[in-house]
Structures are given as structure tokens and as C-alpha cells.
Amino acid sequence: MSDKKTTTIGEDFKQLEAIVAKLSGEQDNLEESIALFKEGVRVVKRLKAKLTKAKVEIEQIQSELES
């Protein structure tokens, strides 16, 4: 679960889904919950950056195609 390893958008989605599933379940340990939540927020940031980058790339290609 480290950021150093580059993950694909699909992998990030899967990871985030897994975290959400865990957090939604019964979770008595607060420390664990916080750690999971932190990890989730990290993945959200990473995924958002990737998706934004993809959008920019798409727009770039689009403008190249249309020019």
C-alpha cells in the first residue's frame, strides 16, 4: 500500500473500493480506522491527480486533432 510503487488508475479504484468496504463494516479499532481513512485520502488524492492529468491529456489531443 505504498505510494512509491506506481499504480494504475484501475488499481487505485480497486484499492479505494476495498478501503471503503472495510470502513463501512464494523470497525471497533479507532486507530485502525484512522489509518485506513488516511490511506483512503491518499488514494483519493493520487487518483484525482491521475484523472485530472488524463483530462488534460485528452483535451490536448482533442485540440491537436481539431486544429
Added chain:
Amino acid sequence: MQQMDWLQDKNQNEMVFQVSEFNEFINNLISVKECVVEGEISEINVRQNRWVFMTLKDPEKEEVLNVFATFYQVREFINYLQVGSLVHVYGYPRLYGKSGKFSLSAYKIVPVGDGKLMKAFLELKAKLEAEGLFDEGRKRSLPPYPARVFLLTAPGSRAYSDFIKVTRERGFGKITIYHIPIRVQGVEAVPSILRAFRLVRMYADQADLVVITRGGGSLEDLQAFNDESVVRSAFGLPIPLVSAIGHEADVSLVDFVADVRASTPSNAAEIIFPSLSEVSQELDLLNKSLIYYMNQKWQKKWHSFIQLKTSLVASFKTPFDRVRDLEIKLKSLMEHYGEKIKWLQVQNKLKSEQMNRVVGQVLSVWVQRWEKDKSLLMSFDPKAVLKRGYSITVDTKGGLIKGYDQVKKDQELITYLSKGKIKTQVKGVYER
């Protein structure tokens, strides 16, 4: 008579004919008589869907006759007017001034049966068709942007130059044409075509498709392309075959076996090579759909991302959250029960009111009855009766006297009045 006068006039003045005058003169001489000519169509061309040019020949002799008609006049049987068809042409002889050609100007052409060549052609066609050589299902589509093409045609022919010319006009990028020369008519034609197809099979990986083409001609001219061995050899080539044998109206068996049939050599090039405008149009369309799908895909990802983000925040719960959740739950429960209790109270109140009302009603009924009974009772009070002037008589023992038979003469009675009593002695007893 008039034209004879005119002729005499010409002769008298020893004038020389102008060409147009002469043609007109000849036409005046020959076009008076309507004729019917029987012959086999050896060539037929339809131009702009308006004019029909045909060459008619005798089945056995090498004599030909040009026939001209408007498409409109012969449209009734146009589908039966094929090379080799035996027809009756109704028309007038005519010399066409502009070409100096003599023709039969037809107003009606009626097919009367198939010529010999046509019969053989149709028989072979039926046979090969039955074997499945012409099946539509096995026809392949052409590669969209072919770069290497085998061209099978006569060297230096019109078909060759037409094909190359259109390819140059339309084609872009690097296109390589491998010309395999063939003889398109005569005794050498069949072996040369067979050899060319062998080469195509051998070097099939060197090209994307193969074109076989020649210009228009009579059924005799196209004979090599109706040869059984040629047709069989053209069947099932490793790469798609485009055929353009003759002109629009000409049909050969190679055309049937080919994957794609073009009407002319130029048309073959048009079919094979997309024009720059066609390609750019297609590219434009591709661009648009590319952008569309790309954006759509991204939108979908983004949407699920936002959803996940929201559910992440929602799913994270500290014990405080849990306590708060419980509190909320409890509160809502209490509210729920509070409401219920309130409701019950209201119901209760309603009930007791109802009860009171019922009891009241019953009571009032009783009270009313009691009141009635009371007054009735009151009316029975003997004192009240005495007050009205009546009296009560009793014997000395207090027995109530109601009739004459209860008393005897000299018996003592006591009569009670409203005020006081009287002691009496009976003097007589009478029934009436």
C-alpha cells in the same frame, strides 16, 4: 416528289454537294422505309442512361450494323439486351452527319432468343454458379488503404493508362503497382491470364489485392474472361480480386467470381483507392468519435471517483460518530414513542369524552323516566284525590269499601274526607 425536284435543281445547276447537304440528301432517300432487322448484339453501350449504342451482327457472318436508340424507347426490354442476345430491331436507316456513320435508328428492340455464344456463356455460368464459385458469402471486402496492387492488363492498353491515371489522381502515400502483363484477347489470352494468376498465387504476400481489367468489347472479345479454366483459376485467390472487364453493360464470368466488380478500369481504381477527401472525411469522423468516446470514458471514471470519495468520507466513523449515531437513533426512537404516547392520550381523551357522553345520555333517559314516574306516582296519592272532593270509605277494621255488597244494614263505616272523617251507620243497601 419534292426532293426529286430539288435533285433535278441541283443537277441542272451543276452544283457540288456540301457534305451536310449530301448527308441530308441520303437521309431523305433512305429513311422513308421502316425496317425490322434480326441480329445478335455483339456490343452494347448505354450512355448517361439516355442513349443506347449497339452493334448488331449476323450469328454466322462477319457483318455488322450500328444501331442507335434512346434509352426511353427501348427501356422495356433493356435488361434482356445483352451481348449475345438475338434481337429484332425496328427502325429507320439513318446516316448520322456528325460521324458519317450509318446506323439503324431504332424505336423498338425486342429480344427473340439467345445467340450461340450467349447460350454457352449462360450454361457455363449456371454450372459454375451451382458449384458455388459466385457465392456472395465468400466475397471478401477490400482492404481500406491498399498500398501494393497487382495489375493484370494488356501493356500499353487504354485500360492500363486509365487505371494508372485515376490511381495517380486519387491515391496518396506510397502506392506500388505491380503490372503483370496479359493478353486480353486472341489465342494467347487464356494461357497468359492463367500464368498471371499463378504468379499472383506465388507472390500473394507481396500485394494487398489484385486487379484484372480490360476495355469494352464484344462477347467474342471478352471470350478469354469467360473461359472455364480462367474463371476457376480466378476463384479463391489468396488476396481479394477486383475485376473490371469491359464497360458498364459488359459482363464476364470473371466478374462474377471476383470479390468486387468494377464497371470500368477507371472505376476499379476509384473503388480500390479512396480519394483524399473521402479519407479526410472518414478521418474527421473518426476524430470526432475518438474524442467523444475518450471524453465519455473519462466522465465515467470521474463519476465513479467522486462517488467513491463521498463514500470514503461517509464510511469513516470514530467512536464519537457511533455514539452520535446511537444518540440520533435513540432520539428518533423517543420521538417516535413520544408521538405514539401523545396519540394514545388523545385517543384516551376522546374515549372518555365519548364515555361521558354515553353515560350522560343513559342517565338523562333515566332521569326523564324517573320524572315521569314521579308525577304518575304523585297522581296516585289518595290525599290528592280527596282534595279533588272524592272520599274514601272504610269499615271499622280499616277495610276499603268498594261496593254495596261489602256492607250490611246498621253497619258502622268511617268516611275519610279531605278534611277530617265522618262516622256513619248504614240505613239501607242498594245495588243501584
